[in-house]
Amino acid sequence: MSTSSPAATTPFPTPTLYAAERGLTLENVALADIATDFGTPTYVYSRAALTAAFESWRNALGGRGLVCYAVKANSNLGILSVFARLGAGFDIVSGGELARVLAAGGDAGKVVFSGVGKSRDEMRQALEAGIRCFNIESAAELDRLDAVAGELGRKAPIALRVNPDVDPKTHPYISTGLKSNKFGVAFGEALALYRRAASLPNLKVSGIACHIGSQLLDPAPVAEAAAKVLELVDQLAADGITLEHIDLGGGLGIRYRDETPPSVAEYLAPLLKVFEGRNEELCFEPGRSLVGNAGLLLTRVEYLKHGEEKNFAIVDAAMNDLARPALYDAYHEAVAVTPAGVAAQCYEIVGPICESGDFLAHDRQLALREGDLVALLSAGAYGMTMSSNYNTRPRAAEVIVDGDRVLLVRERETVAALYAGERRIDD
Secondary structure, eight states, X not given: OOOOSSOTTSOOXXXXXXXXXXXXXXXXXXXXXXXXXXXXXXXXXXXHHHHHHHHHHHHHHTTSEEEEEEGGXXXXXXXXXXXXXXXXXXXXXXXXXXXXXXXXXXXXXXXXXXXXXXXXXXXXXXXXXXXXXXXXXXXXXXXXXXXXXXXXXXXXXXXXEEEOOOOOOSOGGGBOSSXXXXXXXXHHHHHHHHHHHHHSTTEEEEEEEOOOBSSBOOSHHHHHHHHHHHHHHHHHHHTTOOOSEEEOOOOBXXXXXXXXXXXXXXXXXXXXXXXXXXXXXXXXXXXXXXXXGGEEEEEEEEEEEEOSSOEEEEESOOTTTOOHHHHHOOOOOEEESSOOSSOOEEEEEEOSSSSTTOEEEEEEXXXXXXXXXXXXXXXXXXXXXXXXXTTTXXXXXXXXXXXXXXXXEEOOOOHHHHTTTOXXXXX
């Protein structure tokens, strides 16, 4: 990573974010100019970083499989359209996400539908759109999809999401492949359920899926899960059930603080070795590794409050804008956008929300004045998609920087829009 910042160890989301005369710059645009033009808080993404991240997956696969972006990581139409233009597939978990993919120009034939609670309406929507595959997570879902497909006179392509009971060694809230998790079909039940699926008239057995968790920093557990999946694939073949694709999920982690995640090529190498010489198409569903370090949250200091035990930098972003710190105790690097000309102090970076859990960063050494801008880095994944309107706070604007252009891809919400669908009682 190369920057011209004195703090060269700061995990900037992209090598093109650096300290210039006008402060931090993303690609060819000063963040201070973005704040002037669009206000704060604002999510800012780099198109170059999005493109480079996707191409790292595609190049590492070398034509061996399909990269399906996990829409839940960041579902903005601007970001989806960047990936659609690059030829990405998409991993969705709701009918709303499918609608977004199609609105962004995505190919329904490259969409896989995951999630444990698909409704009948969502199934109909996906079948009518002609998606690539449903990742089935229970016997009850299998029966429901067979019935819905029959009503429409269609055959639904399916894969079972198999739970291999492999510990991904990640945060318990984002672990998905253990026996105790709600996701997937138990490994020991999968063979019988595949036989049942093959007998149902309105289903077409297409593949198998496995996803053990997110923010993975070691490829070994994923390779272990892949080897277990391959055993099941061969058992199915012996039963006359031949699969067209194997979906190994996503999960590759990123650097937030001092993590040392493998490169995409390093992450995929042991997996590709497991499937060397196989005919099945491989499918991956990365989310965080495509968008996490391509984005930041730009916020402005409202007040500096110096207490007896702690100093607080009260900013105009809050837990409703970036929930990860409050939800996971997650770390996001906080960087002053412009030199303040004052001594650095240790600050708690907090928002205006009336909750003690409304914090964005703990114990950060920053040189700040009231009115200064702060960039919260590595915020491209699970930032805007997990935001809310708590305390009747309009959600942030979103922009994509493309060279020297700044493209507004979401207007800032207004308070009036938040209650436009509500009705008061006048009698």
